[in-house]
Amino acid sequence: xxxxxxxxxxxxxxxxxxxxxxxxxxxxxxxxxxxxxxxxxxxxxxxxxxxxxxxxxxxxxxxxxxxxxxxxxxxxxxxxxxxxxxxxxxxxxxxxxxxxxxxxxxxxxxxxxxxxxxxxxxxxxxxxxxxxxxxxxxxxxxxxxxxxxxxxxxxxxxxxxxxxxxxxxxxxxxxxxxxxxxxxxxxxxxxxxxxxxxxxxxxxxxxxxxxxxxxxxxxxxxxxxxxxxxxxxxxxxxxxxxxxxxxxxxxxxxxxxxxxxxxxxxxxxxxxxxxxxxxxxxxxxxxxxxxxxxxxxxxxxxxxxxxxxxxxxxxxxxxxxxxxxxxxxxxxxxxxxxxxxxxxxxxxxxxxxxxxxxxxxxxxxxxxxxxxxx
Ligand code: GAF
Numbered sequence: 001x002x003x004x005x006x007x008x009x010x011x012x013x014x015x016x017x018x019x020x021x022x023x024x025x026x027x028x029x030x031x032x033x034x035x036x037x038x039x040x041x042x043x044x045x046x047x048x049x050x051x052x053x054x055x056x057x058x059x060x061x062x063x064x065x066x067x068x069x070x071x072x073x074x075x076x077x078x079x080x081x082x083x084x085x086x087x088x089x090x091x092x093x094x095x096x097x098x099x100x101x102x103x104x105x106x107x108x109x110x111x112x113x114x115x116x117x118x119x120x121x122x123x124x125x126x127x128x129x130x131x132x133x134x135x136x137x138x139x140x141x142x143x144x145x146x147x148x149x150x151x152x153x154x155x156x157x158x159x160x161x162x163x164x165x166x167x168x169x170x171x172x173x174x175x176x177x178x179x180x181x182x183x184x185x186x187x188x189x190x191x192x193x194x195x196x197x198x199x200x201x202x203x204x205x206x207x208x209x210x211x212x213x214x215x216x217x218x219x220x221x222x223x224x225x226x227x228x229x230x231x232x233x234x235x236x237x238x239x240x241x242x243x244x245x246x247x248x249x250x251x252x253x254x255x256x257x258x259x260x261x262x263x264x265x266x267x268x269x270x271x272x273x274x275x276x277x278x279x280x281x282x283x284x285x286x287x288x289x290x291x292x293x294x295x296x297x298x299x300x301x302x303x304x305x306x307x308x309x310x311x312x313x314x315x316x317x318x319x320x321x322x323x324x325x326x327x328x329x330x331x332x333x334x335x336x337x338x339x340x341x342x343x344x345x346x347x348x349x350x351x352x353x354x355x356x357x358x359x360x361x362x363x364x365x366x367x368x369x370x371x372x373x374x
Pocket of ligand 1: 026027160162164
């Protein structure tokens with residue numbers, strides 16, 4: 001089946017798109033109520049949708065196949081695989097008291113899955129926006145992002161922060177989203193890569209990124225424990241100047257986590273200052289320092305992401321880092337636009353020499369967040 005009309009025997013009521021993202025800097029800071037700086041990718045999940053009046057939710061994904069459930073039967077753990085994300089959004093809307101019923105959804109995506117580029121949040125946000133319009137809910141983009149996060153936390157069972165859903169819902173073309181995860185205030189920070197003669201390479205290592213394996217949850221729990229031990233509401237309340245007195249109060253295994261979170265919040269603010277000054281190349285060393293912190297302190301890198309960062313910098317990138325949750329996934333590299341192909345080729349050569357699969361290369365252009373497209 002290749003279209004909504006062929007599958008469901010009628011035309012959709014509309015079509016919505018929500019993008020994946022790369023985060024420029026600010027990793028594992030969102031659930032510590034700190035700062036992040038993602039951009040939306042041009043790649044999106046598209047949802048064609050129409051309401052049903054019998055309470056049935058019918059889902060079809062070009063990549064994943066079909067699933068269906070009665071909306072009144074939706075319960076955490078009750079839907080397996082990819083369909084849990086859209087079903088979770090409908091569940092979260094109903095849990096929040098919104099009187100939404102069934103629908104038919106035809107989903108298609110060009111956001112690479114499992115690459116740390118937030119394909120799950122894009123799926124959730126496309127469905128949330130479709131339901132918002134179909135059922136006339138009038139919810140704002142941050143409200144929809146929170147519902148999508150709730151779907152992922154409580155229905156799918158992944159304890160993610162709010163960055164990916166806010167990025168997918170709220171990013172604007174030509175800008176990075178400076179998000180304060182504490183109160184969800186946002187500022188659009190212009191990023192004119194082309195004007196600076198730069199490009200942002202995305203190197204997907206093809207090492208499967210999966211936040212559901214418990215490591216992400218353990219890191220999050222470690223940060224929350226550190227905050228409690230320090231008598232803080234969250235690690236957001238710890239400044240760089242507090243580190244020397246705070247770290248000795250913590251068990252050894254928590255110190256590197258705290259050091260990463262506090263220094264990473266600083267790196268976000270430094271990066272924003274450079275972007276505001278229209279000075280993009282100095283972002284490079286900030287990215288590379290962020291990667292070192294993720295690799296050595298937070299320990300969410302892996303040999304493939306470390307190699308991609310090292311090879312990109314050795315080939316002339318201004319800077320590079322893993323992006324997203326880690327444990328595989330993608331690396332971003334800030335490069336001179338005219339050197340992009342050469343740098344991508346040198347990373348690929350390094351991967352082959354190490355016996356790794358050929359990385360997939362994309363170029364990230366700061367793109368528009370979730371929107372209705374038809
Ligand atoms: C994943 C999560 F979904 C985000 O909330 C964020 O914590 C990120 O990992 C790490 O910065 O993408």
